[in-house]
Amino acid sequence: MRFPWSRPREGTGWSWQSNQGLVAIPIVLVLVITVADVLSPPDVHLGPLLVVAPALTASFGSSRLTALIGILATGALFTIAAVRNSIFTSNHESQLVALIVISVFTVFFCRLRERHNTELKQVRSVAEAAQEVVLHPLPERIGPLSVAFLYEAAADQARIGGDLYAAVRTRGGTRLLIGDVRGKGLMALDDADLLLGAFRSAAHRELPLEALQAELDAVVTWGLAQPNRHGHDAEESFITGALIDVPDHEPRISILNSGHPAPLRLRDGRVTMLSPRRYAPPFGIPLPQDPGAAPDVYDFAPGDLLLLYTDGVTEARDTAGDFYPLAERLPDIVPGGMHPFDLLTVLREDLLRHASGSLGDDAAVVAVRRDIPGRPRTV
Known part of the structure; x- marks a missing residue:
């Protein structure tokens, strides 16, 4: 149609196609934090910072991608514990539990956001169709x-x-x-x-x-x-x-x-x-x-x-x-x-x-x- 007819714009969420490059950010963060923790002195613990990776992913990615980054971060924390020979210490056990719990909650709320966006998209679609029938x-x-x-x-x-x-x-x-x-x-x-x-x-x-x-x-x-x-x-x-x-x-x-x-x-x-x-x-x-x-x-x-x-x-x-x-x-x-x-x-x-x-x-x-x-x- 050769007219500047503007349909309702889609939601403010970013699409996977337009943000594939952003996936590298949490992955790089996981790698950098893991290497830095392994190379740090025994009394320095950077593993808890891995929670940033799934939290950051939730701001632009899907719940599935957030879950994958959460699993990656958990695996990285487990690797740090294995390298330091402290898997079964209370410190690393508490860090692992905290990371898993936070990742699960992040994925849960990310999923709720996706359901809300899907419902809103359906409402917009119905509204657009109804208005185009009238106009x-x-x-x-x-x-x-x-x-x-x-x-x-x-x-x-x-x-x-x-x-x-x-x-x-x-x-x-x-x-x-x-x-x-x-x-x-x-x-x-x-x-x-x-x-x-x-x-x-x-x-x-x-x-x-x-x-x-x-x-x-x-x-x-x-x-x-x-x-x-x-x-x-x-x-x-x-x-x-x-x-x-x-x-x-x-x-x-x-x-x-x-x-x-x-x-x-x-x-x-x-x-x-x-x-x-x-x-x-x-x-x-x-x-x-x-x-x-x-x-x-x-x-x-x-x-x-x-x-x-x-x-x-x-x-x-x-x-x-x-x-x-x-x-x-x-x-x-x-x-x-x-x-x-x-x-x-x-x-x-x-x-x-x-x-x-x-x-x-x-x-x-x-x-x-x-x-x-x-x-x-x-x-």
Whole structure:
């Protein structure tokens, strides 16, 4: 797939393939300690230091490898005792017993960690599969538009996010949706599926954006009021979102924003925030429809690029606690005329660099460019 779609990252444990060289460290330690003990004076005992070998192995190796290093260390201690002719002394017997006990406990806890990592991997796999069923990949091209999308999972990948996006083709254009569900977990995923399903079934009917927003809001409000939902989080659920209508043959776009971060328009290296004159209420909040919340119309000429995003992008913090300045960063990292795929690739690298490689919340971005007629749409 030629999009910077980022699946939840695997666990923090190191793999055998990437750390084979580390196995030499405990082995070398066992050899060095053994030789040093044998060559030391009779009153100097370095054998107890052999416990470092299995303990160190547990930090990067499997329980089986840890057990093997523990056996190696025990054999080395037995060798030291044999060379010193002190196998049956209380000193070496106590050292052997202590080393065996510590090695057994180290292997036991290493095994518990492996079981935990396996369970967490299964949870992540289920979460990823469920989210990909709800979030359909966007096509690379829709009419006169080139499209790319990005979903970057937060550091806590076991929590399913509620970021969402969708695109529906109409007879004379394309309708887009970007949104963010309040909360996390399966309930947030269910809410996202509710809004996405309503959008996909209604957007192609070419209702005015005000009518489409009202219909989506009615569906979400109905879904949030169902008796199977309970608890404090359920009572305060809502979805921010933005509906975008992009006609094929007119250099403009219409945006109806329901409490969502304002989209950005990139034109000739300049970034414009498309803030609404008045926000519509978020989906799912039982308020009277605001007659003042009407779509805003903006220029969207060939070559222009529209960036839709969730607050996981702009609320990503660096080590000093500062938010990611998306609008300010784009002119510095994105040259004019960049393809949406390339833009999101660069944006993702810059975002993760700002957040030291770990986001606090899921982040979704959709980049849409109106292609110039007659110019090849190359990546």
